[in-house]
Amino acid sequence: MFSFFKKKKEAKYNFNRIQVDMHSHILPGIDDGAPTVKESIMLVRRLMDLGFNKLIATPHIMADYYRNTPDTIHNALDELREELEKQNIQIPVEAAAEYYLDETFERKLDAGNLLTLGDNYLLFELSYINYPNNLKDIIQKMNDKGYKPILAHPERYPYLYASLESYQQVKEYGCYFQLNTISLSNHYGKQAQKVAENLVENMMVDFLGSDMHHLRHADSLQKSLQTTAVEQLLSDDYSLYNELLK
Template sequence: MFNLFKKKSKKPEFDFKSIGIDMHSHILPGIDDGAPTVRESVMLVKRLIDLGFNKLIATPHIMADYYRNTPETINKALGELQLELQKQGIEIPIEAAAEYYFDETFESKIEKGNLLTMGNNYLLFELSYINFPNNLKEVIQKLNDKGYKPILAHPERYPYLYGSIENFYKIREYGCFFQLNTISLSGYYGKQTQKVAEELVDNMMVDFIGSDMHHPKHADALHQSLFLPHTKILLEESSLQNEMLK
């Protein structure tokens, strides 16, 4: 028992300093299913700093039926968090983009423009966990035609893609980057998701990693992921592009 306890309490050999930027989180206060208050937002920011990040890009949900966020609501919440961090003397740059849900309004949002992006026009979006969108290829093409650089959030979490690595290759061939939730490697979302996440790492198909931070349990899982061999591969041997978002 003593040896097990000692193993769990040791510090990881590496952290997230090498990539620097966390580009997927829900740390803005009170606007989606992430941090409910500024106080909790600050706590999550501190946890991310402790894990080695030196810049944070918050990506609140934008969903037609649930989180009807706009650039105005997102930037207001960002300002509240930035002000509180300044009051507490916590120095870390925080920007805001969004995580767009691939729903019936997504294409119209693309047509209208004014989408919240990160870096050089990178756009983060997510799919339904239940149904594969038959128009995925066409919408990704439209994003590229409009000058956006689409990033699919956590591809390892969509069960209908399981069973063949070719399903993932096809989506990348459409002209889409992949962002892995690092905590998927810890088994946080289940063994099957962990297995698929490891396959994506083994096949060098991960372009970005993100915390997808919502609450302290995610911070705990992110810390745990620093003890895993596939996280070490991501940070030391793969060609992650997080630094492109400076």
Template sequence: MFLFSRRKKLLKDFISNGYIDIHSHLLPNIDDGSKSITETIDLIKSLENLGFKSAIATPHIYKAVWDNSRSDIENKYQNTLPDVTQNCNLSLHIAAEYMLDENFEKLLSAGNLLTLKNEYVLVEMSYLSPPIMLFDLLFELQLEGYKPVLAHPERYNFYHNHFEYYHKLKTAGCLFQMNLLSSTGYYGKHVAECADRLLKENLIDFVGSDVHHQNHIASFENKVLLKNSNSIPALVANNLFFEK
């Protein structure tokens, strides 16, 4: 049975002033995030009001859906930054959210991945099933000097009844980034339950907003439902590592 915390705080109350967000989709017209520069500005201003100091925009690189490249992201960033600088105080940076698939293996071989900071690279998996070569890719990533940060591990339903795989991923050198909205039940009860257990077992390293649109922003007004939410402030503080 899923146990909820007795004292329910709002998610926004866990965001300290100066928070560094490492997962967002704020660049306009490049993936399933912001659809315009106006929306980008509105989203960033909303994040500022919540206490965000800086954010790393992490557009998807997923050849089957969003066939972006490093240069695509860098060019979009350069075209977006003047408007952001003129209208916002938040410091905006870029990385990428790489889908772990056959195309990623080619990108890794080519080198020069767009990282969160230094060697830390944000990766994701399909929500349907893990890639057959998952552990090989994680090994190759580290062989090339990178440190994989797995986005929203709690959202991979295929692991919910096979929790031992989370431990295998950690043993394989994978860091975990939990979506903050998972703590409110935004993605459903089972995702929240998984997030709670990951927190309980100290498997989460960082947190991210994964903001795509204003519905995500609005959910920061929702209550945090997890029994183990007392560990979230320390994870928010861990993100300071990525300050630029």
């Protein structure tokens, strides 16, 4: 995949163009993101400096590592909101989740009560190692139950790298793509960056997310604003974000 995108010297836009960051791990102490509310506040401030004026936290829900529930997530959200109010930091923060497609996900789907974004968008992620053989069926089931599936960071799954057609096939199953903006700054390496750029070139990106875990991600997010690919994304009409601002 050859990239036509080159880095720019100065950023033309900031993230005020899309207003909302819809994928982050800024809630304190419940996954591999901010370990304390103090670190949460630091990440929130950095996101505000980059132009965001609404944040949707999406903690991991994974059977083997992060067994979060709506209760644990809402408790952490309350803790962060209380600290934001205490420090008079004016930004709305909401919470959904990033669901890992493991052996428990289908049971959660059957049970309902999933944490979604905006108009019933459901953020999910895959294994970085193995292609899930049931991916088509699971995406179909999410749609059948009234959810709008969003695949998190498709540029980070090496088994999809072989061709653009592999991505097109997944989209045809019936899901949106959410790109990690920092992939365009080479944060995850050259291969992920090239794939991300190719998805941008082919207009396959539906949502941008910071996937913020720590301050190094904030630095990479700032760096990404200097790339032509991000400038192209921020200059496009992203009407889908309006559904996340409600």
